[in-house]
Amino acid sequence: MNMGFKRAGLAIAVLLATALALYFIFIPAQGDYPKSFGFGKTATAADIATVDFDIRPDGKGLPAGEGRADSGRVIYVAKCAACHGADGKEIKGVKLPGPPLVTSAKGKSKTIGNYWPYATTLFDYVKRTMPYNAPGSLSNDEVYALSAYLLSANKFISENTVMNARSLPKVVMPARDLFVRDDRKGGNEVK
Amino acid sequence: MEENKENKVDKTGKISRRQLLGGALAAAVLPVASSFTGLVQEEVPPVAPADPTKVQGIPPGKIGTRSPFENPARKASDISSRSPLQDFYSTITPSDLHFERHHAGIPNIDPEKYELLIHGMVDRPMKFSLADLKRFPAFTRTCFIECAGNFRRGKAEMTPQEILGLTSQSEWTGVMLSTLLREVGVHPKAKWFLAEGGDAALLTRSIPIEKAWDDAIIAYGQNGEAIRPAQGYPARLLLPGWEGNTNVKWLRRIEISDQPYFTREETSKYTYPVNGKIRMFSFEMDARSIITYPSYPQQVQRGWIEIRGIAWSGRGKVTKVEVSTDAGKTWNDANLQEPVLSKAHTYFRHLWQWNGAETEILSRVTDETGYIQPTLKQLVDARGADIGGYHMNPITSWIIKRNGQVLFKPEKYK
Numbered sequence: 001m002n003m004g005f006k007r008a009g010l011a012i013a014v015l016l017a018t019a020l021a022l023y024f025i026f027i028p029a030q031g032d033y034p035k036s037f038g039f040g041k042t043a044t045a046a047d048i049a050t051v052d053f054d055i056r057p058d059g060k061g062l063p064a065g066e067g068r069a070d071s072g073r074v075i076y077v078a079k080c081a082a083c084h085g086a087d088g089k090e091i092k093g094v095k096l097p098g099p100p101l102v103t104s105a106k107g108k109s110k111t112i113g114n115y116w117p118y119a120t121t122l123f124d125y126v127k128r129t130m131p132y133n134a135p136g137s138l139s140n141d142e143v144y145a146l147s148a149y150l151l152s153a154n155k156f157i158s159e160n161t162v163m164n165a166r167s168l169p170k171v172v173m174p175a176r177d178l179f180v181r182d183d184r185k186g187g188n189e190v191k
Numbered sequence: 192m193e194e195n196k197e198n199k200v201d202k203t204g205k206i207s208r209r210q211l212l213g214g215a216l217a218a219a220v221l222p223v224a225s226s227f228t229g230l231v232q233e234e235v236p237p238v239a240p241a242d243p244t245k246v247q248g249i250p251p252g253k254i255g256t257r258s259p260f261e262n263p264a265r266k267a268s269d270i271s272s273r274s275p276l277q278d279f280y281s282t283i284t285p286s287d288l289h290f291e292r293h294h295a296g297i298p299n300i301d302p303e304k305y306e307l308l309i310h311g312m313v314d315r316p317m318k319f320s321l322a323d324l325k326r327f328p329a330f331t332r333t334c335f336i337e338c339a340g341n342f343r344r345g346k347a348e349m350t351p352q353e354i355l356g357l358t359s360q361s362e363w364t365g366v367m368l369s370t371l372l373r374e375v376g377v378h379p380k381a382k383w384f385l386a387e388g389g390d391a392a393l394l395t396r397s398i399p400i401e402k403a404w405d406d407a408i409i410a411y412g413q414n415g416e417a418i419r420p421a422q423g424y425p426a427r428l429l430l431p432g433w434e435g436n437t438n439v440k441w442l443r444r445i446e447i448s449d450q451p452y453f454t455r456e457e458t459s460k461y462t463y464p465v466n467g468k469i470r471m472f473s474f475e476m477d478a479r480s481i482i483t484y485p486s487y488p489q490q491v492q493r494g495w496i497e498i499r500g501i502a503w504s505g506r507g508k509v510t511k512v513e514v515s516t517d518a519g520k521t522w523n524d525a526n527l528q529e530p531v532l533s534k535a536h537t538y539f540r541h542l543w544q545w546n547g548a549e550t551e552i553l554s555r556v557t558d559e560t561g562y563i564q565p566t567l568k569q570l571v572d573a574r575g576a577d578i579g580g581y582h583m584n585p586i587t588s589w590i591i592k593r594n595g596q597v598l599f600k601p602e603k604y605k
Contacts (some may be wrong), residue, residue, distance in 0.1 A: 013318070030367075036374055039323040043308055045318040051308060051444055054385055054395060056452050110459065115469070118453050125455040128393040129295065135391040165345070182473040186506040186560030190573045191465075 045141050055124040059169035062123065066164035067145025069152040075142050076149050079131045088153060098132065102153045113154035119171035123147050144168070263288055266352055266444045268597070270294070271338070273356025277483045281528070282501060282536040283333070284359035284413050291421045292338050292357065295391035298441055302425040307371075307409065311340075311384070311447035314376030319423050324411060327366040332408065332431065334534045335360045335503050337476050339434035339461055342583035347590070347598040351483045354587060354599060358503070361537040363421070363429050364412030368445075370402045371473075381447045385454075386428050389443035397451035398430065406431050409442065416562040432505030432534035433474045434582070436461050463579030476505030479566050479584035480512055480539070480556035485597045486589055493547040493595075501536045504558035508532070511557040512539040518551035518588070526553070533559075545591065551600060571604045 055061035076088070083098035085091060090100040090107035103113025112122060127143045129135045138146070148163040156171050157163075186189040237259035240246050257263075263285075265272035271292040274284055282288075290299075302321050310316035338357035343349065350356075381400050388394040398407075408429040411418055418424045423440030430437050436456055450577035451457070451472070462471040485491045502512045508531050513522040528538035539554070555564045567585035571578060588600040 004598065030370065030373070032375065033328070033370070037327060037370075038318040039326045040317045040374065043310055047318060048309065048310050048316060052310065052446065054387070054446065054452055054454075056448075056450065058450075112459075117252075117458050121453055121455050121458055124395075125269060125459075128395070130392065132295075136393070145350045163243070178467075178469045179458070179471050180465075180468045183472050184473070184475065184477065186475070186477075186558065186562045188561045188563060190565040190569045 009015055013030075024114070053124075053127060055120045055127075057101060057118040057120050057169065059120060059165060062120070062165035062168060063140045064165065065140035065144050066162050067141050069145075069148040069159045072145035072147070072149025075138075075146055079134075079138075080146070088150065091122050101150055103126055107128050112150055113156075115175050117176040119147065119156070119173055120153060122130070122150060123168060195285065206533060216433065228291040232397060238303045258477045265290065265354065267291075271357060271508060273282075273352045274359045274409075276351040276356055276358075276481070277486050277489075279483070279501075282538050283414065284361060284421070285435050286361065286416070286419050288478070289359040289361060289413075289419065289422055290336075290338065293390065293392070293421070293433060293440070294394055297420045298390040300389060300425060300441060304387075305425045305443075307426060307442060309371060309375045309447070310444075312381045312445050313372075314378075317375050318423075319371065321411065322394075323359070324366050324409060324426060324519045327370050329364055330367050330410075331364045331412070332406075332429075333360065333430040333532055334429070334433050335476075335510065335536045336429075336438055337479075337503070337505075339473070339476070339581045341435075342580050342585075344599075344601045346601060347487070347509045349487060349599040349601070351481055351486050351587075354481075355481060357435070358536070361413045363408060363410040363416065364415075365408045365410035365426065365429065368409055369405075370405035370411065372447075373405055375447075377447055380449050383448045383451050385444075385446040385448060385452050386437070386439040386442060387444040387446075388423075388439045394436075394439060394456060395452065395454040396439055396456055397448075397454065398428075398437060399472075400447070401475075402430055402433070413503045430474075432476060432507075434461065434476055434505075435548040437474060456554045461581060463581040464575065465573075465576045466575045473582055474505075476503075477582065477584045478502070478504035478506070478509070478558040478562050480509075480564055481587045482514070482552060482554050482589060485552075485591065487597050487599050489597050491545065491591060491597060493545055496543050496545050498541045498543055498552060500525075500539055500554055502527075502539055502554065502556035503534070503536045504560075505534055506562065507534065507559040509556055510559050511539040512537070512554055513557075514539075514541040514543075514552065514554050516543050516545075516550060516552050519553060522555070547593060549591065549593050551588050551590050553586050555586050567602045567604050576604065 049052045083096060084101050088100060088102035089104040090109050100107060100109045100111050103111045114128050123143055126146055144163045151171055152159050263275045263278040265288055272290060274288050274290045305321045307319045335358055341355045343354050362368045382404060384400055385398050386396050386398055390494035409426055409428045410429040411420055413419060426442055427440040428438055428442045457471060462469050480500060482498055483501040484499040498514055502509045512525040514525045515522045523541060525539040525541040531537050557563050564584060564586055570585055590600050
């Protein structure tokens with residue numbers, strides 16, 4: 001609590017120091033705020049656990065469970081292929097309901113194979129919102145198996161590699177090296 | 192959602208006095224059943240009485256409606272809808288015409304059940320009900336929200352709405368995120384926060400923590416009333432000046448972290464090629480302007496024309512808008528409508544006498560950082576020919592033909 005208060009004070013000082021006087025037109029002075037308003041409730045570990053399943057590139061957040069490409073392929077055919085295509089590849093001249101998920105020699109699309117920097121993002125995204133027609137319905141084992149299938153179809157892992165909380169963050173995605181932080185800063189420069 | 196509540200037939204099937212008295216208004220809007228929305232309006236051409244001074248008008252009602260002669264409308268696709276920028280006289284976008292972009296439709300959220308959870312690197316993880324959020328000191332600010340993918344081109348027959356209708360402006364009200372962060376106590380090592388929406392996409396974005404201390408708002412009000420469902424009811428994240436996707440709607444959770452998460456929306460999407468690399472965490476919307484009058488498909492006449500449009504910058508105030516009426520050879524300073532607000536659509540006007548010769552009109556904005564809106568060529572030169580569709584803010588030109596026809600000038604760059 002104290003920390004937050006100090007941090008806010010610090011932030012305001014930093015704003016002052018950088019002479020962004022403009023901001024004071026907009027940001028209400030918080031100097032007269034009490035240390036705490038006392039509104040809201042403390043969240044319990046259970047409150048957090050039900051909604052917190054995001055996953056970081058270092059693997060933080062990955063749940064227990066595991067899966068392999070062969071079982072992943074079976075799930076893919078049953079639950080994903082209708083929208084993403086039989087093998088997840090772009091089909092020339094055909095617009096499927098979902099984007100392609102597997103890079104092909106001829107395909108031009110940005111896919112997991114040529115554009116995604118982290119394998120953990122695949123688990124996180126599929127778990128939170130796919131399949132589109134039944135979002136959030138997959139078990140952790142199913143998502144590990146689908147991740148294994150899509151990563152092996154994109155040739156990042158072998159067909160037999162088991163995906164779990166330890167192995168998934170270790171998958172190296174070549175596109176990672178292409179990603180750079182935005183360096184636009186305004187001013188008289190087009191970037 | 193936008194159904195006309197004044198013109199419903201009552202439960203007994205009787206037509207109300209209101210409708211009998213309604214005259215033109217009632218006639219113009221007939222409720223018809225639809226399996227999708229229940230009630231939608233079917234438009235019939237409006238008719239006004241020959242002499243409105245000789246008939247009683249409509250009595251006061253609960254919900255107002257537009258004149259039946261005015262039909263501004265969004266242009267919708269499966270995933271987004273665009274604001275009719277050419278129909279606006281000033282900078283506030285009527286809430287029902289605010290652009291939409293969502294990844295899993297508009298969720299239907301019960302405000303009584305709504306909770307915002309803040310956890311992660313905090314002293315005390317907390318959850319706030321909507322009523323809790325409203326008890327904190329409130330704050331109101333007018334600013335634009337623009338989708339990072341707001342760039343369409345390709346043919347001459349395009350309206351401002353079709354070219355860049357994914358930008359809108361509202362007066363937003365809510366609680367400063369910094370106020371809530373003081374309440375939970377943020378660890379000094381925190382550098383980012385993850386914002387998560389409560390729709391079926393559970394959309395997530397990582398945001399640098401400085402933005403939270405700077406000007407981020409948890410907004411529950413839009414243009415004086417509760418935020419619209421399409422804009423994030425009951426509460427959304429508002430990051431003034433930053434790409435639309437980061438302004439997470441239906442906000443249900445904020446997790447404080449020391450690193451970003453590299454979610455799908457900040458890797459696979461909302462990133463773009465720049466000279467062989469891929470630019471990510473591209474937040475600020477660079478300055479942009481467009482002439483909305485005259486524009487396609489309007490027709491102009493020789494003589495005085497007030498050229499009008501909007502300009503904005505995600506980095507602060509618009510300081511100057513220049514208009515050229517000779518294809519960019521010479522430039523004139525346009526008048527800016529006061530008040531000019533930071534990170535807000537700013538209306539500009541420039542009076543011009545058209546002599547009837549074919550020409551090209553265009554506008555370019557300068558913001559308070561000194562940034563000058565670039566041409567498409569400048570953007571391609573800076574980023575390479577493999578530009579994606581994100582963060583494109585080129586100067587938009589209109590061609591005026593000798594017969595007064597106005598056409599968009601699509602430019603080639605490859």
